[in-house]
Amino acid sequence: MFEQIITNVRNNVPLVHAITNYVTVNDCANIILASGGSPIMADDINEVRDITAISSALVLNMGTLNERTAASMTAAGKTANKCGLPVVLDPVGAGASAYRNKTAFQLLEEITFSVIKGNISEIKFLAAGEGRTSGVDACEADKVTEDNLKSVADFAKAFSKKTGSVIVITGAIDLVADKDHVFAIRNGHSMMSKITGTGCMLSAVAGSFVGANPGDIFHASAAAVCGMGVCGELAYKRLCELHGGTGTYRMLLIDEMSRLDEKMLEEGAKYECI
Numbered sequence: 404m405f406e407q408i409i410t411n412v413r414n415n416v417p418l419v420h421a422i423t424n425y426v427t428v429n430d431c432a433n434i435i436l437a438s439g440g441s442p443i444m445a446d447d448i449n450e451v452r453d454i455t456a457i458s459s460a461l462v463l464n465m466g467t468l469n470e471r472t473a474a475s476m477t478a479a480g481k482t483a484n485k486c487g488l489p490v491v492l493d494p495v496g497a498g499a500s501a502y503r504n505k506t507a508f509q510l511l512e513e514i515t516f517s518v519i520k521g522n523i524s525e526i527k528f529l530a531a532g533e534g535r536t537s538g539v540d541a542c543e544a545d546k547v548t549e550d551n552l553k554s555v556a557d558f559a560k561a562f563s564k565k566t567g568s569v570i571v572i573t574g575a576i577d578l579v580a581d582k583d584h585v586f587a588i589r590n591g592h593s594m595m596s597k598i599t600g601t602g603c604m605l606s607a608v609a610g611s612f613v614g615a616n617p618g619d620i621f622h623a624s625a626a627a628v629c630g631m632g633v634c635g636e637l638a639y640k641r642l643c644e645l646h647g648g649t650g651t652y653r654m655l656l657i658d659e660m661s662r663l664d665e666k667m668l669e670e671g672a673k674y675e676c677i
Protein backbone atom coordinates (compact mmCIF):
# COMPACT_ATOMS: atom_id res chain seq x y z
CA MET A 404 0.00 0.00 0.00
CA PHE A 405 2.84 2.41 0.77
CA GLU A 406 5.04 0.98 -1.98
CA GLN A 407 7.53 3.42 -3.41
CA ILE A 408 6.57 6.28 -1.09
CA ILE A 409 9.70 6.15 1.08
CA THR A 410 11.81 5.11 -1.91
CA ASN A 411 10.63 8.22 -3.75
CA VAL A 412 11.62 10.35 -0.75
CA ARG A 413 15.08 8.81 -0.54
CA ASN A 414 15.62 8.99 -4.34
CA ASN A 415 14.24 12.49 -4.91
CA VAL A 416 15.52 14.17 -1.70
CA PRO A 417 12.72 16.77 -1.65
CA LEU A 418 13.69 20.25 -0.50
CA VAL A 419 11.23 21.09 2.29
CA HIS A 420 10.77 24.75 3.14
CA ALA A 421 9.50 25.11 6.71
CA ILE A 422 8.30 28.29 8.39
CA THR A 423 8.02 26.88 11.84
CA ASN A 424 8.35 27.54 15.54
CA TYR A 425 11.52 28.15 17.54
CA VAL A 426 10.69 25.43 20.08
CA THR A 427 11.07 22.41 17.81
CA VAL A 428 12.78 23.78 14.69
CA ASN A 429 15.98 21.77 15.08
CA ASP A 430 14.10 18.50 15.61
CA CYS A 431 12.02 19.25 12.51
CA ALA A 432 15.14 19.86 10.40
CA ASN A 433 16.75 16.67 11.66
CA ILE A 434 13.71 14.49 11.11
CA ILE A 435 13.28 15.81 7.55
CA LEU A 436 16.88 14.79 6.90
CA ALA A 437 16.31 11.43 8.60
CA SER A 438 13.27 10.78 6.39
CA GLY A 439 15.33 11.39 3.25
CA GLY A 440 14.41 15.01 2.56
CA SER A 441 16.43 18.20 2.75
CA PRO A 442 15.21 20.92 5.13
CA ILE A 443 15.43 24.66 4.74
CA MET A 444 14.09 26.88 7.49
CA ALA A 445 13.59 30.44 6.24
CA ASP A 446 11.06 32.95 7.48
CA ASP A 447 12.09 36.44 6.39
CA ILE A 448 9.61 38.13 4.06
CA ASN A 449 12.52 39.22 1.83
CA GLU A 450 13.41 35.67 0.88
CA VAL A 451 10.51 33.27 1.52
CA ARG A 452 9.10 33.55 -2.02
CA ASP A 453 12.47 32.63 -3.56
CA ILE A 454 13.00 29.74 -1.14
CA THR A 455 9.53 28.32 -1.70
CA ALA A 456 9.94 28.59 -5.47
CA ILE A 457 12.94 26.21 -5.43
CA SER A 458 11.35 23.77 -2.94
CA SER A 459 9.33 20.58 -3.35
CA ALA A 460 6.99 21.28 -0.42
CA LEU A 461 6.15 23.99 2.11
CA VAL A 462 5.29 23.42 5.79
CA LEU A 463 3.59 26.24 7.73
CA ASN A 464 3.64 25.66 11.49
CA MET A 465 1.93 28.25 13.70
CA GLY A 466 3.66 27.22 16.95
CA THR A 467 5.31 30.56 17.77
CA LEU A 468 3.35 32.71 15.39
CA ASN A 469 4.13 36.42 15.21
CA GLU A 470 3.35 39.29 12.86
CA ARG A 471 6.54 38.82 10.93
CA THR A 472 6.13 35.07 10.34
CA ALA A 473 2.39 35.36 9.67
CA ALA A 474 3.12 37.67 6.72
CA SER A 475 5.88 35.34 5.53
CA MET A 476 3.56 32.33 5.74
CA THR A 477 0.99 34.06 3.54
CA ALA A 478 3.59 35.09 0.96
CA ALA A 479 5.23 31.65 0.88
CA GLY A 480 1.85 29.88 0.74
CA LYS A 481 0.74 31.96 -2.23
CA THR A 482 4.02 31.26 -4.04
CA ALA A 483 3.63 27.52 -3.37
CA ASN A 484 0.09 27.57 -4.74
CA LYS A 485 1.29 29.42 -7.84
CA CYS A 486 4.11 26.89 -8.37
CA GLY A 487 1.82 23.92 -7.68
CA LEU A 488 3.77 22.70 -4.63
CA PRO A 489 2.06 20.83 -1.80
CA VAL A 490 1.56 22.92 1.35
CA VAL A 491 1.14 21.42 4.85
CA LEU A 492 -0.51 23.44 7.63
CA ASP A 493 0.14 22.63 11.30
CA PRO A 494 -2.21 24.98 13.21
CA VAL A 495 -0.38 24.56 16.53
CA GLY A 496 -2.46 25.91 19.40
CA ALA A 497 -5.43 26.93 17.22
CA GLY A 498 -8.13 28.06 19.61
CA ALA A 499 -5.67 29.39 22.20
CA SER A 500 -5.66 33.10 21.34
CA ALA A 501 -7.64 35.55 19.25
CA TYR A 502 -4.55 36.43 17.20
CA ARG A 503 -3.71 32.81 16.46
CA ASN A 504 -7.31 32.09 15.51
CA LYS A 505 -7.63 35.08 13.22
CA THR A 506 -4.37 34.19 11.47
CA ALA A 507 -5.33 30.53 11.06
CA PHE A 508 -8.61 31.50 9.37
CA GLN A 509 -6.81 34.02 7.15
CA LEU A 510 -4.35 31.34 6.05
CA LEU A 511 -7.21 28.96 5.30
CA GLU A 512 -8.89 31.60 3.22
CA GLU A 513 -5.86 32.73 1.23
CA ILE A 514 -3.97 29.48 0.73
CA THR A 515 -4.94 26.08 -0.63
CA PHE A 516 -3.46 23.42 1.65
CA SER A 517 -2.70 19.89 0.53
CA VAL A 518 -2.65 18.70 4.13
CA ILE A 519 -4.01 20.16 7.36
CA LYS A 520 -2.52 18.30 10.33
CA GLY A 521 -3.27 18.91 13.98
CA ASN A 522 -4.39 17.26 17.15
CA ILE A 523 -8.14 16.80 17.56
CA SER A 524 -8.68 20.05 19.51
CA GLU A 525 -6.86 22.13 16.88
CA ILE A 526 -8.75 20.55 13.96
CA LYS A 527 -12.11 20.81 15.72
CA PHE A 528 -11.45 24.46 16.36
CA LEU A 529 -10.56 25.16 12.72
CA ALA A 530 -13.63 23.32 11.47
CA ALA A 531 -16.10 24.85 13.91
CA GLY A 532 -14.53 28.26 14.55
CA GLU A 533 -14.95 27.71 18.26
CA GLY A 534 -14.18 25.17 20.97
CA ARG A 535 -12.00 24.23 23.88
CA THR A 536 -8.25 24.32 23.87
CA SER A 537 -5.46 23.43 26.25
CA GLY A 538 -2.61 25.27 24.59
CA VAL A 539 -0.61 23.13 22.18
CA ASP A 540 -1.91 19.79 23.49
CA ALA A 541 -5.32 18.24 22.83
CA CYS A 542 -8.04 18.55 25.48
CA GLU A 543 -8.75 15.31 27.26
CA ALA A 544 -12.47 15.67 26.52
CA ASP A 545 -11.90 15.89 22.73
CA LYS A 546 -9.80 12.76 22.41
CA VAL A 547 -10.55 10.14 19.76
CA THR A 548 -11.58 6.79 21.24
CA GLU A 549 -12.99 3.57 19.80
CA ASP A 550 -16.45 4.88 20.84
CA ASN A 551 -16.39 8.19 18.95
CA LEU A 552 -14.13 7.03 16.09
CA LYS A 553 -16.86 6.79 13.46
CA SER A 554 -18.28 10.23 14.18
CA VAL A 555 -14.80 11.83 14.17
CA ALA A 556 -14.11 10.06 10.86
CA ASP A 557 -17.29 11.54 9.35
CA PHE A 558 -16.32 14.97 10.69
CA ALA A 559 -12.83 14.64 9.14
CA LYS A 560 -14.30 13.66 5.74
CA ALA A 561 -16.67 16.64 5.84
CA PHE A 562 -13.82 19.02 6.73
CA SER A 563 -11.75 17.56 3.89
CA LYS A 564 -14.63 18.12 1.47
CA LYS A 565 -14.97 21.72 2.64
CA THR A 566 -11.25 22.57 2.43
CA GLY A 567 -10.10 20.26 -0.38
CA SER A 568 -7.23 19.24 1.94
CA VAL A 569 -6.24 15.87 3.33
CA ILE A 570 -7.05 16.09 7.03
CA VAL A 571 -4.73 14.45 9.54
CA ILE A 572 -5.90 14.22 13.15
CA THR A 573 -3.30 12.92 15.61
CA GLY A 574 -3.54 11.25 19.00
CA ALA A 575 -3.54 7.68 20.35
CA ILE A 576 -5.60 6.83 17.24
CA ASP A 577 -4.68 8.92 14.21
CA LEU A 578 -7.07 9.65 11.36
CA VAL A 579 -6.16 10.52 7.77
CA ALA A 580 -9.10 11.62 5.65
CA ASP A 581 -9.98 12.87 2.22
CA LYS A 582 -13.58 13.55 1.26
CA ASP A 583 -14.30 9.90 0.49
CA HIS A 584 -11.91 7.79 2.60
CA VAL A 585 -10.64 7.64 6.16
CA PHE A 586 -7.80 5.59 7.58
CA ALA A 587 -7.69 4.97 11.32
CA ILE A 588 -4.06 4.40 12.26
CA ARG A 589 -3.10 2.67 15.48
CA ASN A 590 0.66 3.11 15.44
CA GLY A 591 2.68 5.16 17.92
CA HIS A 592 3.35 5.08 21.64
CA SER A 593 2.03 7.16 24.53
CA MET A 594 5.64 8.25 25.21
CA MET A 595 5.33 10.40 22.08
CA SER A 596 3.04 12.77 23.94
CA LYS A 597 5.63 13.18 26.74
CA ILE A 598 8.05 15.12 24.56
CA THR A 599 7.31 18.36 22.78
CA GLY A 600 7.55 18.38 19.02
CA THR A 601 6.26 14.99 17.90
CA GLY A 602 3.32 16.70 16.20
CA CYS A 603 5.64 19.28 14.58
CA MET A 604 8.02 16.51 13.50
CA LEU A 605 5.13 14.64 11.91
CA SER A 606 4.17 17.75 9.90
CA ALA A 607 7.80 18.07 8.80
CA VAL A 608 7.92 14.41 7.72
CA ALA A 609 4.58 14.86 5.93
CA GLY A 610 6.20 17.75 4.03
CA SER A 611 9.01 15.46 2.98
CA PHE A 612 6.65 12.62 1.96
CA VAL A 613 4.18 14.77 -0.01
CA GLY A 614 7.07 16.71 -1.58
CA ALA A 615 8.39 13.49 -3.09
CA ASN A 616 4.92 12.08 -3.88
CA PRO A 617 2.83 15.07 -5.01
CA GLY A 618 0.56 12.86 -7.13
CA ASP A 619 -0.80 10.93 -4.15
CA ILE A 620 -1.12 13.28 -1.18
CA PHE A 621 -3.55 10.98 0.66
CA HIS A 622 -1.30 7.90 0.70
CA ALA A 623 1.85 9.99 1.24
CA SER A 624 0.20 11.57 4.32
CA ALA A 625 -0.96 8.19 5.63
CA ALA A 626 2.54 6.79 5.10
CA ALA A 627 4.03 9.69 7.06
CA VAL A 628 1.61 9.08 9.95
CA CYS A 629 2.19 5.31 10.00
CA GLY A 630 5.94 5.85 9.60
CA MET A 631 6.15 8.30 12.49
CA GLY A 632 4.10 5.89 14.62
CA VAL A 633 6.26 2.88 13.73
CA CYS A 634 9.34 4.95 14.68
CA GLY A 635 7.67 5.86 17.97
CA GLU A 636 7.14 2.17 18.74
CA LEU A 637 10.66 1.10 17.78
CA ALA A 638 12.17 4.01 19.70
CA TYR A 639 10.27 2.93 22.79
CA LYS A 640 11.67 -0.62 22.53
CA ARG A 641 15.20 0.77 22.30
CA LEU A 642 14.49 3.16 25.19
CA CYS A 643 13.58 0.26 27.47
CA GLU A 644 16.83 -1.55 26.57
CA LEU A 645 18.76 1.60 27.41
CA HIS A 646 16.76 2.39 30.58
CA GLY A 647 16.41 5.92 29.17
CA GLY A 648 13.95 8.76 29.69
CA THR A 649 12.27 11.46 27.64
CA GLY A 650 15.45 13.15 26.41
CA THR A 651 16.84 9.91 25.01
CA TYR A 652 13.45 9.08 23.51
CA ARG A 653 13.53 12.26 21.41
CA MET A 654 16.90 11.24 20.00
CA LEU A 655 15.83 7.62 19.41
CA LEU A 656 12.78 8.78 17.47
CA ILE A 657 14.99 10.61 14.97
CA ASP A 658 17.33 7.59 14.85
CA GLU A 659 14.44 5.30 13.96
CA MET A 660 13.24 7.65 11.21
CA SER A 661 16.71 7.49 9.66
CA ARG A 662 16.47 3.66 9.70
CA LEU A 663 12.89 3.42 8.43
CA ASP A 664 12.54 1.62 5.11
CA GLU A 665 9.77 0.26 2.90
CA LYS A 666 9.80 -3.15 4.64
CA MET A 667 9.68 -1.74 8.19
CA LEU A 668 6.80 0.52 7.19
CA GLU A 669 4.75 -2.21 5.46
CA GLU A 670 5.30 -4.68 8.32
CA GLY A 671 4.72 -2.17 11.11
CA ALA A 672 1.84 -0.07 9.74
CA LYS A 673 -1.47 -0.68 11.54
CA TYR A 674 -4.18 1.02 9.51
CA GLU A 675 -7.78 0.29 8.77
CA CYS A 676 -10.10 1.91 6.26
CA ILE A 677 -13.24 2.96 8.14
Ligand SMILES: Nc1ncnc2c1ncn2[C@@H]1O[C@H](COP(=O)(O)OP(=O)(O)O)[C@@H](O)[C@H]1O
Nearest residue numbers: 522540573574575591592593595596601602631
Ligand atom coordinates in the same frame (compact mmCIF):
# COMPACT_ATOMS: atom_id res chain seq x y z
N1 LIG B 1 -1.20 8.05 23.33
C1 LIG B 1 -0.58 7.90 22.15
N2 LIG B 1 -0.40 6.67 21.62
C2 LIG B 1 0.22 6.50 20.44
N3 LIG B 1 0.71 7.52 19.69
C3 LIG B 1 0.55 8.77 20.14
C4 LIG B 1 -0.10 9.03 21.39
N4 LIG B 1 -0.12 10.38 21.59
C5 LIG B 1 0.49 10.93 20.50
N5 LIG B 1 0.89 9.97 19.64
C6 LIG B 1 1.61 10.18 18.36
O1 LIG B 1 2.44 11.33 18.53
C7 LIG B 1 2.45 12.15 17.36
C8 LIG B 1 2.00 13.55 17.74
O2 LIG B 1 0.63 13.51 18.06
P1 LIG B 1 -0.05 14.52 19.09
O3 LIG B 1 0.55 14.34 20.44
O4 LIG B 1 -1.51 14.33 18.95
O5 LIG B 1 0.34 15.89 18.42
P2 LIG B 1 0.63 17.31 19.06
O6 LIG B 1 1.99 17.15 19.66
O7 LIG B 1 0.60 18.23 17.90
O8 LIG B 1 -0.47 17.58 20.06
C9 LIG B 1 1.57 11.42 16.34
O9 LIG B 1 2.41 10.65 15.50
C10 LIG B 1 0.67 10.52 17.20
O10 LIG B 1 0.31 9.35 16.51
Ligand SMILES: Cc1ncsc1CCOP(=O)(O)O
Nearest residue numbers: 424426466539600601602603
Ligand atom coordinates in the same frame (compact mmCIF):
# COMPACT_ATOMS: atom_id res chain seq x y z
C1 LIG C 1 5.43 23.97 23.35
C2 LIG C 1 5.23 24.83 22.17
N1 LIG C 1 4.88 26.13 22.30
C3 LIG C 1 4.76 26.76 21.14
S1 LIG C 1 5.11 25.75 19.82
C4 LIG C 1 5.39 24.43 20.84
C5 LIG C 1 5.72 23.10 20.32
C6 LIG C 1 4.51 22.31 19.99
O1 LIG C 1 4.88 21.08 19.42
P1 LIG C 1 3.85 19.91 19.17
O2 LIG C 1 2.66 20.48 18.47
O3 LIG C 1 4.61 19.00 18.27
O4 LIG C 1 3.55 19.30 20.50
Ligand SMILES: [Mg+2]
Nearest residue numbers: 495522602603
Ligand atom coordinates in the same frame (compact mmCIF):
# COMPACT_ATOMS: atom_id res chain seq x y z
MG1 LIG D 1 1.00 20.07 17.40
